Amino acid sequence: MAGREYAWKRRPGWWLRNRRYLAFQLREAGGVVCALYGLVLLNMLIQLRAGESAYTAFLNLLRTPPVLYLNVVLFALVVWHALTWFMLIGKAQPIQFTRKPLPWKVVFGINVLLWLGVSGAVAYLIFGGI
Amino acid sequence: MLLEPIFWSLFSLGGFITAFLFPVTLFLLFFAAPFHLWPTDPAAYSTFVGHWKEPLVRLFFFVLIGGSLFHGTHRLKFMLVDAGFKGRSAEAFLDVILNGVAIFGSLGALFYAVRGWLF
Numbered sequence: 155m156a157g158r159e160y161a162w163k164r165r166p167g168w169w170l171r172n173r174r175y176l177a178f179q180l181r182e183a184g185g186v187v188c189a190l191y192g193l194v195l196l197n198m199l200i201q202l203r204a205g206e207s208a209y210t211a212f213l214n215l216l217r218t219p220p221v222l223y224l225n226v227v228l229f230a231l232v233v234w235h236a237l238t239w240f241m242l243i244g245k246a247q248p249i250q251f252t253r254k255p256l257p258w259k260v261v262f263g264i265n266v267l268l269w270l271g272v273s274g275a276v277a278y279l280i281f282g283g284i
Numbered sequence: 285m286l287l288e289p290i291f292w293s294l295f296s297l298g299g300f301i302t303a304f305l306f307p308v309t310l311f312l313l314f315f316a317a318p319f320h321l322w323p324t325d326p327a328a329y330s331t332f333v334g335h336w337k338e339p340l341v342r343l344f345f346f347v348l349i350g351g352s353l354f355h356g357t358h359r360l361k362f363m364l365v366d367a368g369f370k371g372r373s374a375e376a377f378l379d380v381i382l383n384g385v386a387i388f389g390s391l392g393a394l395f396y397a398v399r400g401w402l403f
Contacts, residue, residue, distance in 0.1 A: 164366070166367075166368070183363075185356050185358075185360075187356070188298075188302040188306055188355055189352055189353050189357050189359075189360065189385075191310060191352060192349045192350075192351075192352030192356065192389060193389060195348065195349050195393075196349050196389055196396070198313075199345065199393065200392075200396065202329075202333065202396075203396060206329045209329050210329055217314075217318050222318055225314055229307075229314070229315065232310060235303065236304070239300075239303040269304055272305070272308075273308035276308045276344075279340065280341050281326040281335065282324075282326070284322070284323055284324065
């Protein structure tokens with residue numbers, strides 16, 4: 155039996171109605187920005203394969219002021235996406251290590267600590283550290 | 285319909301990958317040197333090409349690019365559906381285009397990750 159479809163009730167611009175909806179929509183946008191950066195990184199690998207001059211030209215383009223400051227805004231969305239992802243882990247998947255599920259703030263804190271550790275490992279193992 | 289659980293799983297996996305790995309990667313590649321926040325330039329050709337010889341670095345970029353593409357295109361699909369791009373044929377169109385970007389982008393990342401290493 156086919157399920158009944160409910161009428162679409164959300165109006166355009168619903169996400170501007172309060173800060174929670176806006177925060178949610180910014181996280182969604184942050185996820186899309188991650189895909190854009192995925193394509194940027196893919197192009198970086200293509201330029202790396204093409205040789206030093208192609209790679210350096212691409213890197214210089216990314217470092218021109220308009221692109222750099224646009225990147226700062228997009229980077230803020232990526233960080234917001236990461237932080238809100240850590241927030242929702244504790245709400246969407248309450249893993250029961252104890253008698254009662256852990257409060258989401260505890261799960262968020264653990265994830266942020268883990269994130270800092272992983273970031274340090276990436277800086278050291280992938281990019282050679284300082 | 286059959287592939288839907290797979291794309292949802294890749295979306296979720298990509299969410300973890302992007303949340304944990306993207307901020308530090310973008311910071312080191314795009315902001316550390318221009319804003320003088322790091323003593324070296326991790327994205328400089330001579331530095332990056334040196335790291336690129338290591339299989340772990342190649343695997344890292346493949347996972348990062350693939351994860352971000354599957355995560356972001358899935359989000360974009362539902363943002364567009366939410367914005368009014370809905371209906372069976374419209375969603376099928378979005379599925380083909382966006383999943384195509386994720387699949388071919390990931391295959392491209394895999395190609396560049398193994399090129400010069402395995403063949």
